Amino acid sequence: DAGVTQSPTHLIKTRGQHVTLRCSPISGHKSVSWYQQVLGQGPQFIFQYYEKEERGRGNFPDRFSARQFPNYSSELNVNALLLGDSALYLCASSLVLAVGTDTQYFGPGTRLTVL
Amino acid sequence: GDSVTQMEGPVTLSEEAFLTINCTYTATGYPSLFWYVQYPGEGLQLLLKATKADDKGSNKGFEATYRKETTSFHLEKGSVQVSDSAVYFCALIKSGGSYIPTFGRGTSLIVHP
Numbered sequence: 001d002a003g004v005t006q007s008p009t010h011l012i013k014t015r016g017q018h019v020t021l022r023c024s025p026i027s028g029h030k031s032v033s034w035y036q037q038v039l040g041q042g043p044q045f046i047f048q049y050y051e052k053e054e055r056g057r058g059n060f061p062d063r064f065s066a067r068q069f070p071n072y073s074s075e076l077n078v079n080a081l082l083l084g085d086s087a088l089y090l091c092a093s094s095l096v097l098a099v100g101t102d103t104q105y106f107g108p109g110t111r112l113t114v115l
Numbered sequence: 116g117d118s119v120t121q122m123e124g125p126v127t128l129s130e131e132a133f134l135t136i137n138c139t140y141t142a143t144g145y146p147s148l149f150w151y152v153q154y155p156g157e158g159l160q161l162l163l164k165a166t167k168a169d170d171k172g173s174n175k176g177f178e179a180t181y182r183k184e185t186t187s188f189h190l191e192k193g194s195v196q197v198s199d200s201a202v203y204f205c206a207l208i209k210s211g212g213s214y215i216p217t218f219g220r221g222t223s224l225i226v227h228p
Contacts, residue, residue: 004158033215042119042204042218043159056215090158104216106151106158 002026004093004107012113013081021076021110025093031055032074033104034066035090043090049074050096078112086114117142119205119219127225134192136222138179138205141186146207148172148181148188149216153202162190162203200226 005024013019025032031050035043048056049068063079072093078085088111092104122137140146147166151159163172168183177192188205205219 040220042206042220043216044218045215048215058215092159103161103164106160108156108158 004091004105006089006091006107006110008110009108010111010113012115014115015081015083017081017114018077018079019081019112021078021089021091021112023074023076023091023093023107025072025074025091026105029093029095029105030072031094031096032068032072033092033094034074034076035092036060037088037090037109039087046076081114083114086112088112117146117207117209117217119207119217121203121205121219121222124202124221124223125225126222127227128195129227130197131194132226134190134195134199134224136190136203136205136224138188138190138219139186140188140205140207142207142209142217144209145183146209148179149206149208150177150179150188150190151204151206151218153204153221155201159204195224195226197226197228200224 007022033048034046037043045058047066052068066076068074088109090109091107094104118141120139149164150162152162153159163174165172165181171180179190202221202223204221206216208216
């Protein structure tokens with residue numbers, strides 16, 4: 001079975017531009033979460049969606065938004081890009097939201113560079 | 116708030132050496148604890164987990180025991196291989212509420228032949 005897939009793999013943008021990152025969860029998984037991983041740091045939670053509804057939001061500005069589609073795939077949008085948005089953006093999927101009994105599976109990430 | 120503290124890296128070992136990567140946490144209640152591994156150029160993979168005190172998670176020769184009295188979840192392996200070279204992340208998820216993990220900064224492991 002295919003794992004979590006993300007596109008694109010790499011992306012270079014300039015300050016002020018907009019970017020859309022895409023994620024396809026493992027088949028049958030209904031929850032998708034997004035993380036930002038700055039070089040040398042652990043992942044920071046951005047958003048969580050379950051059954052197409054937002055279930056959690058991390059401490060990120062309103063420039064960051066996301067949505068989940070009926071097929072459970074997801075998009076992360078970032079407006080007015082800043083240099084500090086340069087990072088690896090990870091998507092993770094899980095069957096449900098049950099803490100301790102469910103596991104998040106991570107995709108390979110999208111490397112965003114803002115110049 | 117919740118936090119996870121890992122030992123600074125890089126940890127550099129020779130093949131077949133014993134590995135310990137320390138992880139301590141701060142959280143209210145009874146969190147679930149996880150170790151993830153990230154190989155170069157890849158996303159995170161769940162290595163092992165423990166959901167209650169005194170539980171031992173194990174996988175691929177790695178082990179970690181949930182110690183509530185010391186709020187720790189140290190990762191150990193008896194004999195490391197070159198292929199274990201990666202970055203290891205300790206994480207917690209609080210019981211109840213939303214399924215949002217808190218990650219440590221990661222510890223880089225380099226294993227030499």
